[in-house]
């Protein structure tokens with residue numbers, strides 16, 4: 001497996017992103033940034049890079065940015081060959097906190113620049129519903145060169161329309177929940193109409209869709225594993241994917257996606273597993289309002 005086999009997607013600002021990355025949510029599971037946990041995260045990130053991943057997805061709320069940075073440093077791979085994403089924590093939406101927490105992210109990662117910084121959740125029921133000021137502050141970070149691209153995560157079509165309409169600046173990426181059973185068609189269509197790349201989180205449905213009979217049948221017929229079939233389905237739809245695993249063999253399995261194709265009929269059969277909203281595993285972005293304990297909560301004034 002060489003990195004050359006991982007295709008890149010060109011974003012609307014001309015930057016490129018490897019279509020496959022390594023997700024680090026729950027590595028390790030308790031999100032507590034102790035030195036021991038950072039060492040564990042670093043071990044998995046360094047191993048992922050050793051296997052050939054070149055794109056790492058983390059977030060302020062994962063509590064593991066320090067470990068990700070340590071893993072990147074331990075890998076010895078040139079910075080220019082890597083793509084690192086982090087995301088703004090839900091407690092940090094006010095413009096001053098965007099800037100302050102971005103500085104903290106950079107200190108923890110110990111990197112000179114970040115490739116991509118995303119608003120993690122729109123939180124339309126908090127901060128007086130003002131995710132536009134948050135987006136504006138994100139875009140202002142681009143000016144000093146420490147972040148190459150900015151985007152969003154979990155933005156619904158109306159959220160995208162609003163930030164683009166009010167700032168004139170289009171996110172390069174929207175990282176959203178997509179997996180067999182939840183195609184998230186409306187959000188994907190909105191991304192396509194604005195030229196925004198779709199990055200699929202929980203691309204394996206957190207492992208819950210691996211036992212599906214249709215996927216099992218395709219896997220048996222093609223000689224691939226269910227995880228490979230699902231990830232290949234994403235790749236053929238043009239999604240960026242960031243599967244997470246804490247098993248060495250699965251980390252390698254999830255990289256081996258670029259020597260086979262699913263037929264159009266197989267892609268259509270997996271598309272047909274969509275169950276609309278009932279297939280959603282994670283929170284609904286229209287109502288999600290969780291702020292991690294320990295973060296200074298800055299809810300709607302008066303609420």
Ligand SMILES: NC(=O)c1ccc[n+]([C@@H]2O[C@H](COP(=O)([O-])OP(=O)(O)OC[C@H]3O[C@@H](n4cnc5c(N)ncnc54)[C@H](OP(=O)(O)O)[C@@H]3O)[C@@H](O)[C@H]2O)c1
Nearest residue numbers: 023024025201202203204205206207227243244245246250
């Ligand atoms: N923006 C957001 O709001 C958001 C939300 C959720 C996730 N994310 C990002 O998306 C990444 C991926 O999502 P996720 O971690 O929720 O779920 P996921 O990648 O869909 O699934 C991970 C689960 O599948 C298992 N797994 C992985 N590869 C496997 C394989 N080849 N065979 C069998 N089981 C396998 C893992 O188990 P083991 O670890 O035990 O191998 C784990 O339980 C996260 O790590 C994070 O970076 C973003």
